[in-house]
Each structure stands twice: as structure tokens, then as C-alpha cells.
Amino acid sequence: MAQPQGPAGDEVIIDVRGLKNSFGDQVVHENLDLQVRRGEILGVVGGSGTGKSVLMRSIIGLQVPVAGEITVFGEPTIDADPNEATDVRKRWGVLFQGGALFSTLTVAENVQVPLREFYPNLDQALLDEIASYKVVMTGLPAEAGPKFPAELSGGMKKRAGLARALALDPELLFLDEPTAGLDPIGAAAFDELTRSLQKTLGLTVFLITHDLDTLYAICDRVAVLADKKVVAVGTIDELLKLDQPWIQEYFNGPRGRAAQAGKGDIQSERRVDLVEAQAIGGTDDDNRRRPATQAEAD
Numbered sequence: 001m002a003q004p005q006g007p008a009g010d011e012v013i014i015d016v017r018g019l020k021n022s023f024g025d026q027v028v029h030e031n032l033d034l035q036v037r038r039g040e041i042l043g044v045v046g047g048s049g050t051g052k053s054v055l056m057r058s059i060i061g062l063q064v065p066v067a068g069e070i071t072v073f074g075e076p077t078i079d080a081d082p083n084e085a086t087d088v089r090k091r092w093g094v095l096f097q098g099g100a101l102f103s104t105l106t107v108a109e110n111v112q113v114p115l116r117e118f119y120p121n122l123d124q125a126l127l128d129e130i131a132s133y134k135v136v137m138t139g140l141p142a143e144a145g146p147k148f149p150a151e152l153s154g155g156m157k158k159r160a161g162l163a164r165a166l167a168l169d170p171e172l173l174f175l176d177e178p179t180a181g182l183d184p185i186g187a188a189a190f191d192e193l194t195r196s197l198q199k200t201l202g203l204t205v206f207l208i209t210h211d212l213d214t215l216y217a218i219c220d221r222v223a224v225l226a227d228k229k230v231v232a233v234g235t236i237d238e239l240l241k242l243d244q245p246w247i248q249e250y251f252n253g254p255r256g257r258a259a260q261a262g263k264g265d266i267q268s269e270r271r272v273d274l275v276e277a278q279a280i281g282g283t284d285d286d287n288r289r290r291p292a293t294q295a296e297a298d
């Protein structure tokens with residue numbers, strides 16, 4: 001199927017049109033449109049409960065909307081033919097909020113879950129080899145493979161979840177609040193990891209976040225959810241020019257201004273943070289904490 005084209009002529013990987021979601025009387029989305037372009041990191045922001053996670057679940061077929069159309073790689077994901085849905089699902093990876101690792105499986109076994117699901121005939125030696133590669137790729141030490149999730153720090157769990165999301169060599173990555181719960185150093189290191197994997201692997205990334213530093217550091221464009229729909233999509237500079245109350249409050253509030261003022265410093269600090277994080281084995285479990293922004297320092 002021909003891929004739709006975005007306004008700038010870029011290939012549209014995710015195309016959401018007229019989406020409506022509701023739970024009982026509560027309407028979460030109404031006439032929501034969104035296009036995600038190949039190769040971008042799209043940040044998705046909005047107040048708590050505006051339906052960011054429900055949007056992601058709708059796109060990946062876990063939430064059946066009341067109305068609307070969604071295509072991913074040009075294929076419909078709502079009421080899709082099961083075989084075609086499987087073909088499309090192989091092309092994306094998902095890091096759910098909190099990591100969603102299976103607690104009774106080791107990190108390596110968690111990474112192997114999607115491989116076993118989609119390629120049941122792979123032999124164990126190959127599964128082990130792929131899992132080791134993905135574990136190291138996400139900055140975890142090789143020794144993390146045989147560990148259980150309960151033995152990992154919060155940051156390591158996120159990396160393990162990311163390793164599982166990358167198991168099938170996806171073209172498209174969904175990240176639901178990947179830096180939530182991480183200290184600033186861990187969050188910065190995870191941002192750098194996301195950016196470097198996105199560049200190296202040519203990924204398109206749909207990234208739900210509340211983290212202003214993440215938006216400034218790695219997102220190419222930002223989509224804003226409010227009033228049950230996407231009220232704006234653009235670079236942060238473009239969004240700042242809009243007279244939309246939530247956008248102004250979010251980006252021009254004290255934390256937004258601090259993130260904006262320090263964005264160059266934050267990015268260069270974040271490169272140092274990554275080196276530091278790698279030096280300590282990719283873990284975020286040290287208790288060093290320093291303010292990411294002047295607002296936190298205050």
C-alpha cells in the first residue's frame with residue numbers, strides 16, 4: 001500500500017485520523033488527528049489523563065477506538081487481518097510505562113519473549129546470542145542478562161525493557177514515559193541512549209513524556225494533547241509562538257523556562273552524564289543527585 005505523505009513531503013509512518021476513544025461516559029479523544037514522520041523522535045505531551053497512553057495503545061492495536069482510522073506503515077491497525085497485523089507488529093517495539101518486565105523471567109529471557117512469539121523455530125543458542133547483543137546495546141553490562149528484574153535498579157529495568165523492545169530490530173519504537181522515576185543523571189543517560197539508538201538504527205520514535213529536559217534534548221517535534229485532541233504539533237520554537245493556554249503554561253512556566261534557558265548546557269552535561277553512566281556499567285542506581293535545572297536547584 002502507498003504510504004501517505006506528510007505536509008513536508010516526509011513519509012508518514014503513523015497516521016491517525018478522526019480518532020475517538022471513550023470509557024463509559026468519559027470521552028478521552030474526539031476527532032484526534034496525528035501524523036508521525038519516518039526518522040523523527042516525536043514527543044507526546046499533555047496533562048495527566050489527557051489520553052497519551054490510550055493514544056499509544058490505540059495505535060498499537062491494544063485499544064479498539066469508538067471511531068477513527070489508524071494506519072502504521074500504511075496498514076490499518078484497527079480490526080486488522082490477523083496475519084497482516086502480525087507483519088506490522090514485528091516492525092515496532094514498545095517500552096511500556098514502568099518497563100512491564102516479566103518478574104519471573106531473567107532479563108535475557110524477557111528479551112527473548114518477542115523472538116519466541118514471532119520466530120518460534122529459533123534455536124536456543126541463537127536466542128541467547130541475540131539477547132546478549134540487545135542487552136549490551138542498551139548499555140547494560142553483559143552480567144545483567146541472567147538477573148531477574150527485582151535485582152535491577154530502576155534505570156537498569158528501563159534499559160532491560162528497551163532491550164526487549166529492540167529484540168525484533170524494529171523500525172518504530174514506542175516509549176511511554178521512559179525517564180519517569182529516574183534521577184537526572186539516569187534520565188539524561190537514557191535520553192542520550194534513545195537519541196544514539198535512533199540515529200544508529202534509523203528508528204522512528206513515538207515518545208510519551210512529562211520530562212521537559214527530554215523534549216529539549218532529543219525530540220524533533222512535539223505533539224500536544226489537550227481538549228481531547230492533538231491541539232498542536234511542531235518544534236518547540238514553533239509551539240512557543242502559539243497562543244494556546246496549556247502550551248504557554250507548560251513551556252513558559254518556571255520549569256519550562258529553566259529547561260529552555262539551560263538547554264545547551266543540559267545537552268552538553270548529558271553527554272558527560274552518558275560517559276559517566278557507561279563508566280559505572282550503565283546503571284542508574286547510584287544515589288548521586290544533582291539538579292537538572294536551575295528550578296530544581298532553587
Ligand SMILES: Nc1ncnc2c1ncn2[C@@H]1O[C@H](COP(=O)(O)OP(=O)(O)OP(=O)(O)O)[C@@H](O)[C@H]1O
Nearest residue numbers: 023026028046047048049050051052053054055210
Ligand atoms: N481501560 C480503561 N478503562 C477505563 N478508563 C480508562 C482506561 N484506560 C484509561 N482510562 C482513562 O482514560 C484517561 C486517559 O488515560 P491515559 O492513561 O491515556 O492518560 P495519560 O495522558 O497517559 O496520563 P498520565 O500522564 O497520567 O500517564 C484517564 O482518565 C484514564 O482513567
